[in-house]
Amino acid sequence: MTLPLIPPMLATPGALPAAVQDARWAYETKQDGQRVVAYLEGDGSVLLRARSGEDITGAYPELRPLGSALGGTPAVLDGEVLALDAEGRADFQLLQSRMGLAHAPGKAERQAAKVPVHLVLFDVLHLGNKNLTSLPYTRRRVQLERLGLDGPFWSTPTALVGHGEQALQATREHGLEGLVCKRLDSVYEPGVRSRAWIKIRNMRSEDVVVGGWLPGRGRLSGLPGAVLVGQRAAGRLRYVGNVGTGWSEAERSQIAALLGAAATDVCPFDPVPRVAGAHWVVPRLVGEVRYSTRTRAGLLRQPSWLRLRPDLAPEDASADIPDARPDPLS
Known part of the structure; x- marks a missing residue:
């Protein structure tokens, strides 16, 4: 692999930012899945690494086409692999039937037909020949959205700037796991559990x-x-x-x-x-x-x-x- 190895930045458990600081934060739905960093070499291949650094590409064969989604442009993307229930909500119990199959290609293919996964992308860490981790969240987010990464098994959900209380209430009303609050001026801190990202779970x-x-x-x-x-x-x-x-x-x-x-x-x-x-x-x-x-x-x-x-x-x-x-x- 020629791309830099970048461990994922982690959020710190906490509460909503103070109301006076609300406009300085973006809010994303906290997803109930498996965290992955995706490495697109620009040659049509994709490598998926779990939070532990383990290569889990083989567990999710339906995500292979992501490798050619950006043509010849190399990229490192941060996201979460989900298995969705009948109502379109992430279900970790469903996902468990897909995990641990990285070295069992036949079984992974069969399970993919029964329980397909979906990769939600929420950050871009490297693009072309540039490392983007030192850029603020807002600039990385613009870069990510410009990539137009919306395919049959992956998407780029929107992030809401400000209105944190309403965003958190919406996750509760829809039975979602919670909210991740990201400071707009925050850089990406590889492998660090940072106060610049705050996660709020709707259950303790x-x-x-x-x-x-x-x-x-x-x-x-x-x-x-x-x-x-x-x-x-x-x-x-x-x-x-x-x-x-x-x-x-x-x-x-x-x-x-x-x-x-x-x-x-x-x-x-x-x-x-x-x-x-x-x-x-x-x-x-x-x-x-x-x-x-x-x-x-x-x-x-x-x-x-x-x-x-x-x-x-x-x-x-x-x-x-x-x-x-x-x-x-x-």
């Missing part, structure tokens, strides 16, 4: 790492009754609670198989939580959970399982957690 959720599990009882005998989850803080995996609801029967069986393959005698949490009957696993499985609030000790209240996040690495599940000792209770 967190990415967590599974570090153990508790056996189920009754009809759940032989399956996990709950998983023990943590988040990275100050260089260690901190325990933040146990999650025993939110799964379908199929999901619980799937997670049971993954936990069995990751069994270990070593507790990955620091400090070790006092949880009777716990089985420990190598902390490599990432999931997303919904919760009501967080305790002063950093534990999640009333957490329920939302989904697996195979697109994230364990290091991505981090949080600011109070350094509470002695060891937390379950």
Whole structure:
């Protein structure tokens, strides 16, 4: 690849900018999919890299024609791969059937026929022989829109300048995941979680790492009754609670198989939580959970399982957690 490798810029969780600052921000719908950076060499090829840097091009064969969408002009584009439900909304559970197939071309082709994806593009990082990351958002956005990238499996949604409160309310009314606020004068910061981009989720959720599990009882005998989850803080995996609801029967069986393959005698949490009957696993499985609030000790209240996040690495599940000792209770 002759184009520069550019890791994606990340948004920081937060709230809407103050009303007096509203006109200095652009607002884009927060999409519920897999983040990708697309590399178009200008020779008809396209390379898709996940947020982790992994080459996932083979998982999405319907996006191959994007490689010739700009003719001979090389480009690096930032976007999100979505799978849409019957109402045209992004559905991450549908997308999961498409993920992880980068090295299984036959299966990827079959799944593409059943669950086609759509790539939404929201930034251009390199164009021709010029790196655009040092340009402000407004200038990059103009460049992106001039490219006219709207095809059978990709599009360039509009961004709204100002009117953040109305934009956020519209995402809630339409059942969308949330909003991303981008400062108009912000440069693109590769690989940085920046305050120049703020993400607002319409549901309170967190990415967590599974570090153990508790056996189920009754009809759940032989399956996990709950998983023990943590988040990275100050260089260690901190325990933040146990999650025993939110799964379908199929999901619980799937997670049971993954936990069995990751069994270990070593507790990955620091400090070790006092949880009777716990089985420990190598902390490599990432999931997303919904919760009501967080305790002063950093534990999640009333957490329920939302989904697996195979697109994230364990290091991505981090949080600011109070350094509470002695060891937390379950």
